[in-house]
Amino acid sequence: MPPVSRARASWAARRAAYGIMSRVPSPSEPSPAEPAAPGPAGPPEAGAAPPRALSGEPPSRVSGLLRSLGVLDWIRIGVLVLGLVFVATGMLPADTARSSVGRIAPLLLFLFAVIVLAELTKEAGVFDAIAQRMARAGGGNYAALFLLCVAFASVNTVFLNLDTTAVLLTPVMLALAARARIAALPLAMTTVWLANTASLLLPVSNLTNLLAADRVALETPAFAARMWAPQLAVLAVTMALLWTFYWRRGMRGADAYDPPEIAPVRDRVLFFATGLACLLFIGAILAGVHTGVQLGVAAAVPAVVAVAAFSLRDRTALRPALIPWQLLVFVTGLFLVVPTLERYGLDDVMRSLVGDDDGTAGALRAAFAGGGLSNVLNNLPAYVAGESAVPASNKDQLLSLLIGTNVGPVITPWGSLATLLWFEWCRRWDVRVPLLKFVLTGTILAVLGCAVTVAALLLAP
Numbered sequence: 001m002p003p004v005s006r007a008r009a010s011w012a013a014r015r016a017a018y019g020i021m022s023r024v025p026s027p028s029e030p031s032p033a034e035p036a037a038p039g040p041a042g043p044p045e046a047g048a049a050p051p052r053a054l055s056g057e058p059p060s061r062v063s064g065l066l067r068s069l070g071v072l073d074w075i076r077i078g079v080l081v082l083g084l085v086f087v088a089t090g091m092l093p094a095d096t097a098r099s100s101v102g103r104i105a106p107l108l109l110f111l112f113a114v115i116v117l118a119e120l121t122k123e124a125g126v127f128d129a130i131a132q133r134m135a136r137a138g139g140g141n142y143a144a145l146f147l148l149c150v151a152f153a154s155v156n157t158v159f160l161n162l163d164t165t166a167v168l169l170t171p172v173m174l175a176l177a178a179r180a181r182i183a184a185l186p187l188a189m190t191t192v193w194l195a196n197t198a199s200l201l202l203p204v205s206n207l208t209n210l211l212a213a214d215r216v217a218l219e220t221p222a223f224a225a226r227m228w229a230p231q232l233a234v235l236a237v238t239m240a241l242l243w244t245f246y247w248r249r250g251m252r253g254a255d256a257y258d259p260p261e262i263a264p265v266r267d268r269v270l271f272f273a274t275g276l277a278c279l280l281f282i283g284a285i286l287a288g289v290h291t292g293v294q295l296g297v298a299a300a301v302p303a304v305v306a307v308a309a310f311s312l313r314d315r316t317a318l319r320p321a322l323i324p325w326q327l328l329v330f331v332t333g334l335f336l337v338v339p340t341l342e343r344y345g346l347d348d349v350m351r352s353l354v355g356d357d358d359g360t361a362g363a364l365r366a367a368f369a370g371g372g373l374s375n376v377l378n379n380l381p382a383y384v385a386g387e388s389a390v391p392a393s394n395k396d397q398l399l400s401l402l403i404g405t406n407v408g409p410v411i412t413p414w415g416s417l418a419t420l421l422w423f424e425w426c427r428r429w430d431v432r433v434p435l436l437k438f439v440l441t442g443t444i445l446a447v448l449g450c451a452v453t454v455a456a457l458l459l460a461p
Helices: 003-018 059-067 071-088 094-123 126-138 142-160 162-180 184-197 207-216 220-247 268-286 292-313 325-354 360-376 379-389 395-407 417-428 435-459
Strands: none
Touching: 071 094, 071 325, 071 417, 094 126, 094 142, 094 162, 094 207, 094 268, 094 292, 094 325, 126 142, 126 162, 126 268, 142 162, 142 184, 142 220, 142 268, 162 184, 162 417, 184 220, 184 395, 184 417, 184 435, 207 220, 207 379, 207 395, 220 395, 220 435, 268 292, 325 360, 325 379, 360 379, 360 395, 360 435, 379 395, 395 435
């Protein structure tokens, strides 16, 4: 056996000994409990017709792809199909559709690149290494571990956006809970709440921020200068409620935990290459890149670096599953559906809810209207609909709407795409999320968080 193969086999054996998978499947892939689709050479199902070529693909491959689609995947596809139907029937004029899709095209490039970068970084073991050392640094003390988890999730959300936190940090945190033999729910709730509430500071932290930064003409330094006080305020509220409802002694069920052993790095070249690629991206963001094609390029270049490293060291990781088609399909569909709904009454509804007052009352109305509609529909359509209802000169009211659509969607499972992805991960890891408690505690966070954060926005110099 070649040296590389022996090393990979040894690594796989160690991973198996720890009781964790070498790679957790993405939410769009079939659950491990589901039977795998037969390959092209597999036996046909009983009573099935003789296989025929279909676009060069055996029927078994096509049926396997269809079976791999979960409920959320079909919803995303349905949103895009609905949007295309609106365009085809003339309910949404073609010019409006082109303008809407053109607005988000650079953002789609950014989403594509940053998810690929983050996925390969996780594959290289960077996130696992951080989580393991974080648990070791906590030394068995839950309060220390809590602060470290908050910092880890917040930094990841700020620089790599909330969907990356939901997609990649959730399985890392759940694996850490199993390794350290601690309750999974506190770690899981920390991830999902901070994926939403820690997404205010930079334009790249949330897709809604990118849209708002473009509308209010704030580049990254100016945006951060305007939003640092609201971000700190909502982090304080989030931390207080996380500790009260999920981390205190009566909730977590133990006084201390056993720090896990540090697993060895599988491939140091990949580890450092992807780590440096992430630092390159963060450096570009801190340098002021935040919108348009420049943002897409700022994410694409580090992603290319990571892909190049894996193409030389481990091509098996370069799978089609790396492509975040679910996000691309869903976002594109939303930006066709929402403009159509605006033409048929949604715009009037949002104007009546938001009003045109740029003072304290108008800011609070915008925040709670955005948060409420996010939990009814989703935060992306809620922001887009609210943005068109806010007068162009009311910048504080628009930023308050942004606060509502970022902080507010923590009540319902569909409030944000990040929350949807998080629920899917919890299901796959058999983590029971008590829905009533999730809704009630989320409501408290949404109400207090929006009120405190809007106050910080208006009071900050």
